[in-house]
Amino acid sequence: MEKQPRLLASQLLLKNSLFEVSLNRVLLTWKEVATKKKRVSGGMHHPFKVGTSHGVSVSEILAVRELDVDSGTKDDGRWQKMPQKSTEAYPYAFTVSYVERAWQHRWRCSDVTFHCLEGALCQQWVQTIREQLTALTSRPKHLLVYINPYGGKQQGERIYEQKVAPLFTLASISTHVIVTEHANHARDHLRTEAELKKYDGVVCVGGDGMFSEMVHGLVSRTQRDNGVDQNSPEEKLVPCTLRIGIIPAGSTDCICYATVGINDPVTSALHIIVGDAQAMDVCSVHHNNTFLRYSVSLLGYGFYGDVLADSERKRWMGPARYDFSGFKTFLTHHYYEGTVSFLPATDILGTPRDKTRCRAGCFICQHNGQLYSEDAPEICETDPDVPDSEYKGGWRVIRGKFLAINAASMSCACPRSPKGLSPAAHLADGTTDLILVRKCSRFNFLRHLLRHTSKYDQFDMTFVEVHRVRRFRFTPRYCQSDSELDLRENGKKLFSQICRDHPACSCSPAYSSWNCDGEILPHAAIEVGVHCQLIKLFARGIEEQPVFEDLPNPCAV
Ligand SMILES: Nc1ncnc2c1ncn2[C@@H]1O[C@H](COP(=O)(O)OP(=O)(O)OP(=O)(O)O)[C@@H](O)[C@H]1O
Ligand SMILES: CCCCCCCCCCCCC/C=C/[C@@H](O)[C@H](CO)NC(=O)CCCCC
Numbered sequence: 304m305e306k307q308p309r310l311l312a313s314q315l316l317l318k319n320s321l322f323e324v325s326l327n328r329v330l331l332t333w334k335e336v337a338t339k340k341k342r343v344s345g346g347m348h349h350p351f352k353v354g355t356s357h358g359v360s361v362s363e364i365l366a367v368r369e370l371d372v373d374s375g376t377k378d379d380g381r382w383q384k385m386p387q388k389s390t391e392a393y394p395y396a397f398t399v400s401y402v403e404r405a406w407q408h409r410w411r412c413s414d415v416t417f418h419c420l421e422g423a424l425c426q427q428w429v430q431t432i433r434e435q436l437t438a439l440t441s442r443p444k445h446l447l448v449y450i451n452p453y454g455g456k457q458q459g460e461r462i463y464e465q466k467v468a469p470l471f472t473l474a475s476i477s478t479h480v481i482v483t484e485h486a487n488h489a490r491d492h493l494r495t496e497a498e499l500k501k502y503d504g505v506v507c508v509g510g511d512g513m514f515s516e517m518v519h520g521l522v523s524r525t526q527r528d529n530g531v532d533q534n535s536p537e538e539k540l541v542p543c544t545l546r547i548g549i550i551p552a553g554s555t556d557c558i559c560y561a562t563v564g565i566n567d568p569v570t571s572a573l574h575i576i577v578g579d580a581q582a583m584d585v586c587s588v589h590h591n592n593t594f595l596r597y598s599v600s601l602l603g604y605g606f607y608g609d610v611l612a613d614s615e616r617k618r619w620m621g622p623a624r625y626d627f628s629g630f631k632t633f634l635t636h637h638y639y640e641g642t643v644s645f646l647p648a649t650d651i652l653g654t655p656r657d658k659t660r661c662r663a664g665c666f667i668c669q670h671n672g673q674l675y676s677e678d679a680p681e682i683c684e685t686d687p688d689v690p691d692s693e694y695k696g697g698w699r700v701i702r703g704k705f706l707a708i709n710a711a712s713m714s715c716a717c718p719r720s721p722k723g724l725s726p727a728a729h730l731a732d733g734t735t736d737l738i739l740v741r742k743c744s745r746f747n748f749l750r751h752l753l754r755h756t757s758k759y760d761q762f763d764m765t766f767v768e769v770h771r772v773r774r775f776r777f778t779p780r781y782c783q784s785d786s787e788l789d790l791r792e793n794g795k796k797l798f799s800q801i802c803r804d805h806p807a808c809s810c811s812p813a814y815s816s817w818n819c820d821g822e823i824l825p826h827a828a829i830e831v832g833v834h835c836q837l838i839k840l841f842a843r844g845i846e847e848q849p850v851f852e853d854l855p856n857p858c859a860v
């Protein structure tokens with residue numbers, strides 16, 4: 304580590320022991336100094352250092368405040384007779400609040416209080432640390448917060464008031480809080496009304512559905528402000544400047560889990576306070592040159608579409624609705640016929656079968672993001688040996704019967720599946736992993752599903768293939784008429800007149816629905832394009848390991 308010039312160094316009291324406390328532009332460190340005198344060569348007596356060093360990055364200091372220590376001892380200057388090493392002898396104090404890493408990617412707010420002999424010294428410490436914090440320009444000062452009172456277990460307001468608001472106050476962040484009154488309240492407010500110039504970021508308290516509202520509000524607003532037509536599938540979208548924070552209070556919390564490593568409100572609040580930034584890809588979904596929706600996590604047809612369609616009717620069950628509908632959908636074992644065309648992502652680093660994972664500071668995201676911004680031409684090799692597939696102008700075309708067609712723009716890791724639908728997918732590489740699960744036996748499909756929850760590779764099965772792509776299209780085998788779409792919008796299950804040979808029943812539905820980040824799309828035929836790093840989150844990606852060992856070594860300062 305490059306040696307940084309010291310800004311301050313003092314001997315201060317911490318819990319009745321003397322510590323050598325030091326601050327430079329990067330680190331605040333403290334190390335115990337022994338009171339016992341040790342004889343060293345030359346007969347001089349020097350204090351020697353004992354105990355372990357502690358260090359905290361300045362970038363992870365949340366706040367510093369002067370303590371109002373009992374003033375009885377400090378005003379009359381007669382404290383010389385006080386015990387030598389007690390807080391009474393050191394009557395001025397300041398507390399530093401900082402990020403402490405706990406188990407499984409959780410962050411907690413920890414405090415350390417240093418006592419000083421003189422008030423001037425105490426103020427000097429507080430002022431210098433404050434100046435350091437003010438210099439951290441990536442930290443938000445004003446936030447716009449939307450709370451969904453009905454997400455997940457309906458605890459959004461309580462979670463915000465009890466766990467998050469006190470931390471924002473501690474870090475001197477001002478907030479404007481809106482408790483939503485109906486679905487799409489946050490989206491519409493962001494898109495049309497919100498005075499975005501007043502804020503350094505927007506925060507949602509809720510689940511993936513609330514996050515999706517934030518994305519739709521912000522992305523649409525940004526395109527409108529820049530005169531970009533969202534209805535054109537080929538249009539290059541303008542990235543959003545405001546970052547989005549997620550305080551998890553939903554059922555799946557997949558975006559939070561996959562960008563932070565845990566769905567924990569305090570951890571997310573601390574990532575917001577320290578001003579983290581994580582870019583994310585966004586997929587645009589179109590039907591016949593009409594914009595439908597954006598997706599950041601899962602676009603799923605077949606299994607995940609059917610699970611969602613069924614679970615939406617059981618919202619009253621809370622998060623358990625997904626288990627219930629998942630089991631039911633598994634038993635129905637429907638497959639769907641159609642054509643998938645896709646543009647493979649070439650010239651990029653990484654494949655969906657990699658063992659490496661997208662982690663904080665991901666090199667692959669940085670490299671591929673750079674490539675994308677340079678508008679590298681798409682080159683596609685042909686592979687005539689692949690059955691059932693064709694190449695047309697760089698596009699691959701696959702027809703078949705599918706139990707599931709999933710596009711994962713990120714891993715989709717969540718508490719249900721900590722490695723996710725596509726464990727090697729990247730948050731910000733400009734691609735999505737297209738997973739095709741062909742018709743197979745119930746037993747094999749169960750094996751495939753169960754592998755999402757174990758160390759075994761869910762793609763290493765003959766009926767599963769996965770491609771990293773920039774764009775894709777899906778066309779169901781049978782065209783949907785307008786009357787069928789009307790039926791679908793009325794929430795009725797659509798069955799084709801065409802009976803097919805099916806293990807469960809003689810009449811199988813011709814169409815599934817697309818699950819787009821937890822919302823049902825009104826069309827089965829869609830065109831999808833990935834927009835590299837279109838949005839930014841208050842997150843840093845999953846940190847490589849619980850960083851106890853990674854604490855900076857103050858001795859190296
Ligand atoms: N005040 C409200 N009343 C009713 N619905 C709302 C309100 N505010 C937001 N919503 C909608 O509720 C839906 C679900 O919210 P949210 O994502 O917070 O929780 P969830 O569905 O339990 O979690 P997940 O999306 O992680 O499964 C969202 O699609 C959102 O549009
Ligand atoms: C029989 C044992 C089966 C075990 C299978 C476990 C597989 C779990 C994979 C989980 C993938 C979640 C993908 C996330 C999608 C979100 O955008 C979306 C909105 O919150 N959630 C769902 O659609 C909710 C979808 C919930 C699906 C279960």
Ligand SMILES: [Ca+2]
Pocket residue numbers: 584711712713728729730731732733734735
């Ligand atoms: Ca991606």
